[in-house]
Amino acid sequence: MLNLPFTRKTFMASGYLVRQGDRCDTVSVLLDGYCYGQKDDGEGNCQIVSLAIPSDVIGLEHLYLQTTDHNVRALTTVDVAMIPLSAVQQLSASRPAVAHALGIHQAINHAIAREWIVNIGARDGLRRVAHFLCEFAVRCDAWRGDTAAGYELPMSQEQIGQATGLTAVHVNRMLKTLHAAGLIERSWRNVVFSNWEGLRDVACFSSDYLHPGRQVPAPGYRTV
Amino acid sequence: MLNLPFTRKTFMASGYLVRQGDRCDTVSVLLDGYCYGQKDDGEGNCQIVSLAIPSDVIGLEHLYLQTTDHNVRALTTVDVAMIPLSAVQQLSASRPAVAHALGIHQAINHAIAREWIVNIGARDGLRRVAHFLCEFAVRCDAWRGDTAAGYELPMSQEQIGQATGLTAVHVNRMLKTLHAAGLIERSWRNVVFSNWEGLRDVACFSSDYLHPGRQVPAPGYRTV
DNA sequence: CGGTATTTTGAGCAGTGTCAAAGACGGTGG
DNA sequence: CCACCGTCTTTGACACTGCTCAAAATACCG
Numbered sequence: 261m262l263n264l265p266f267t268r269k270t271f272m273a274s275g276y277l278v279r280q281g282d283r284c285d286t287v288s289v290l291l292d293g294y295c296y297g298q299k300d301d302g303e304g305n306c307q308i309v310s311l312a313i314p315s316d317v318i319g320l321e322h323l324y325l326q327t328t329d330h331n332v333r334a335l336t337t338v339d340v341a342m343i344p345l346s347a348v349q350q351l352s353a354s355r356p357a358v359a360h361a362l363g364i365h366q367a368i369n370h371a372i373a374r375e376w377i378v379n380i381g382a383r384d385g386l387r388r389v390a391h392f393l394c395e396f397a398v399r400c401d402a403w404r405g406d407t408a409a410g411y412e413l414p415m416s417q418e419q420i421g422q423a424t425g426l427t428a429v430h431v432n433r434m435l436k437t438l439h440a441a442g443l444i445e446r447s448w449r450n451v452v453f454s455n456w457e458g459l460r461d462v463a464c465f466s467s468d469y470l471h472p473g474r475q476v477p478a479p480g481y482r483t484v
Numbered sequence: 485m486l487n488l489p490f491t492r493k494t495f496m497a498s499g500y501l502v503r504q505g506d507r508c509d510t511v512s513v514l515l516d517g518y519c520y521g522q523k524d525d526g527e528g529n530c531q532i533v534s535l536a537i538p539s540d541v542i543g544l545e546h547l548y549l550q551t552t553d554h555n556v557r558a559l560t561t562v563d564v565a566m567i568p569l570s571a572v573q574q575l576s577a578s579r580p581a582v583a584h585a586l587g588i589h590q591a592i593n594h595a596i597a598r599e600w601i602v603n604i605g606a607r608d609g610l611r612r613v614a615h616f617l618c619e620f621a622v623r624c625d626a627w628r629g630d631t632a633a634g635y636e637l638p639m640s641q642e643q644i645g646q647a648t649g650l651t652a653v654h655v656n657r658m659l660k661t662l663h664a665a666g667l668i669e670r671s672w673r674n675v676v677f678s679n680w681e682g683l684r685d686v687a688c689f690s691s692d693y694l695h696p697g698r699q700v701p702a703p704g705y706r707t708v
Numbered sequence: 709c710g711g712t713a714t715t716t717t718g719a720g721c722a723g724t725g726t727c728a729a730a731g732a733c734g735g736t737g738g
Numbered sequence: 739c740c741a742c743c744g745t746c747t748t749t750g751a752c753a754c755t756g757c758t759c760a761a762a763a764t765a766c767c768g
Binding site: 384385426427429430433448 | 723724725726727732733
């Protein structure tokens, strides 16, 4: 068995799991709830740079970088298993297949970051919000193993705005527009995709960048 | 010695080193020239998602993902050493310190991507261009080991626009504004930082995210 | 030396941001 | 169980950043 030491911990919504500038010595696994990565632009504006859903690993970069360049905060009440960095290092060293899996996870997160750059840099408001919704749905589906009819967005429109580079007011207008186009139904934070194909087309969403089932198998290691 | 097999190859400006969707079986080291990562937004717009300068490693994610989610293209005439994936895998397996160094490189590239998200998502045009110039200068300085008086930008204003989420016309205006503010001098593609502190302040640029000299040392491995 | 790509500039416009206020929801304490 | 309160959502009017289109000037390349 892996026999990994860990500490279970709970954070309230908006609490900090990791702070920018920290010297971090743990890697966490998100057991329940949602988190987001956040970075200050130096003038009070905060940009959301990533999203973590249950089963995601948080802080993999701590294996390689001494300090953290962004905050990680709880979007909802959150339950994590915090593992000492040294334990992760030992495990990766003794189990190359584990190291490989962590590398895959990091590579996918990086790919998601690239897609966010495209989303924010190249698409207009409507497509941006649509794409954001698509990504969230697909990632949640992948985690749960099935396709849900509707999703409870764990974030406010203000936060969606911080993730897409729009204002909360504009996010609201775009959601309304998507509804008017018959692509989504919603009430409060619940979203139902009444026309998934249509939404996907508006967003130009393709799940390729999430690399579903297309990872490189661990090369030549016995997985024991 | 490492004894790594490689093929040296030259690409003309705008040539493709890697194409979106490819199954890639090489990792490249950029020996000379500049490259950029590019992704289509699905509607003809192309967003630049990364920049590679000499000594950068291109395609590290091929170790973990079977297909590539973005293009890598030459910005200038480019000279690379292409290494078979299997050789890199073997080397990482036999030399943990090498694997660790690659992880650091990947983590820093990821950190840069996060900062680009902040730049494009949270800053206005002027700050965006200023930040872009700062990052380019600092990365080039780090590579060459000294601080240059001026920099030859290896890209057109159109391309700067694709990297910052602005139009070429607006990039031009922002460069003019930066000049008018006494922060930069320039002629054609050559840029001189006549007031580095000022530019840095406008951009809210901090080199922390490039993690200069703050990587985690390879844990417990003998480097031989 | 001509051709092509890039830079530069101007004018007008569209998409987003800003500001402000009203309405909806959910939690809390009496 | 209900009233209150704070947060979030929704809406409108208006301002402004950045985009579009177009053309001239400039630099590079064969």
